[in-house]
Amino acid sequence: ILYSVFGVAAVLAQTTTPSVLSGAYTEEQALAGQSLYYQQCLVCHGEMMSGRDQAPPLTGPQFSAVWNDESLWALVERIGTMPPEKPGSLSRSERVDLLTYLLWFNGLPIGSVPLETEQSTLTKIKFQTLPPGQ
Numbered sequence: 001i002l003y004s005v006f007g008v009a010a011v012l013a014q015t016t017t018p019s020v021l022s023g024a025y026t027e028e029q030a031l032a033g034q035s036l037y038y039q040q041c042l043v044c045h046g047e048m049m050s051g052r053d054q055a056p057p058l059t060g061p062q063f064s065a066v067w068n069d070e071s072l073w074a075l076v077e078r079i080g081t082m083p084p085e086k087p088g089s090l091s092r093s094e095r096v097d098l099l100t101y102l103l104w105f106n107g108l109p110i111g112s113v114p115l116e117t118e119q120s121t122l123t124k125i126k127f128q129t130l131p132p133g134q
Contacts, residue, residue, distance in 0.1 A: 017124045020072070023111025024125055025100035030110065033101025036094055040083055049105055059106050064129045072115075073122035075099055092117050103127075 018024035037045075044055035051057035056066075067075060079095040081087045090098070096117045104110065107130055116122070 017121070018111065018113070018115070020103055020108045020125060020128055021130065023109040024072075024113075025103055025111060025115035026113065027110050029097050029100040029114055030104040031101075033097035033099065033104075036090075036098050037101050040090070041098070044083070049102070058102055063106075067127045068129060069126050071123045072099060072125045072127060073119055075102070075127060076122055096122075 041058075044052055045058050046052050046055075049058035049063075050060070057063050076092065076095045076099055079098050080090060080092075082090070096115055100115055108128075115125075
């Protein structure tokens with residue numbers, strides 16, 4: 001009986017969808033994403049991700065209004081259209097790393113398990129912002 005209880009717990013742990021509010025990425029991913037951001041995104045979106053000219057902000061109320069409750073896959077796909085002069089030039093892994101930096105920059109907590117790159121997983125995870133005061 002103990003084996004079945006632990007077996008069920010193990011299956012549930014494997015099938016639980018991560019949440020951006022409880023840490024869906026690692027610090028290593030965010031640091032890799034930061035490096036990519038400075039190479040690929042800084043010139044248009046700025047150091048504080050506030051946007052410039054034609055580039056929208058990647059943080060703050062305007063960003064949240066557009067992306068809140070959208071899947072992380074939708075964000076990964078949008079990142080894939082960048083940079084404008086070379087759309088599609090970033091690998092899926094690079095796009096996920098950039099996404100994790102964006103999550104970190106938006107104040108979402110770091111977790112202990114890397115964010116997966118699989119579409120099926122990223123589709124289940126929604127972008128959310130922390131409630132005010134957290």
